[in-house]
Amino acid sequence: MAKVISVAVPKGGVGKSTTAVNLAASFAVSEKKTLLIDFDSTGSSTICLGFEKENISGNIFDVLSFKRSISEVIYETNLKHLDLIPSKISSTDEVRLHKITNNHHLFSHILTQEQLKEYDYIIIDCPPFLQGLTTISLISSDSVIIPIKAGKFSLSSIEKMVEYVEWVKSRYNSKLYIEGIVLTMFEPNTIAWKMTLDTINEKYCDLLFESAIPRNITLCESEFLGKPGVLINAKSPGAKAYLSLANEILSRVKVQKFAASVVYA
């Protein structure tokens, strides 16, 4: 069974899609079969992987509304081991989607289908709000990654997210946990970052990933070139930071598997 990770926080422009795309690409580079699901109607991660809306015939909405099967909406990307379920959600679809997402366990059921058993990781790029798609994504996930950029508003969105994870956990998905908070567009010597880090270290120190993602132009180029950072320039600071984040997560999984084997031995 794949490990399902949502990338979510109720704020736009903090690096959710950049994290989802580049983390998924980094897992794929480590030869982990990975599926990225674009759950945001802006389709940012779809664009960053080189897909134009005109060339997409099926998307996750079609699966949630029983119009297509999951295998009909999976697209291979130009990176081996990385597949995508793109987003092509119109504004009218979004209204209908709201009703569909009232069925809280439909998406979890979809993710357990036989066709997805080949994946090691499923990464879900969530929209910048909690209701609807983010909620069903959290209900269906093992863990959640919370990206944060410098700023007071970012800090308050983390607080909301942490509270919401607890609520989803208590009501719908007891196995859900926070994989970690990742610093994005990190510029260590700025006052804004120093002030942001003061609060993070005080309140969320245990949740912080060691790998921080620097502000880096290669990651911005992704949306123009339709490739993840690692395919634009694998040696760029941005691509290296996401590879390091993926390794941090992969090494935790190894430790968890080792601990489990010791317990059951």
Ligand code: ADP
């Ligand atoms: P979200 O999905 O949270 O709305 P995005 O991932 O779309 O955020 O990022 C918002 C903008 O910031 C995009 O233009 C993206 O290219 C840029 N960006 C994200 N992370 C970085 C980074 N580490 N360095 C430079 N630009 C970044």
Ligand code: MG
């Ligand atoms: Mg986004």
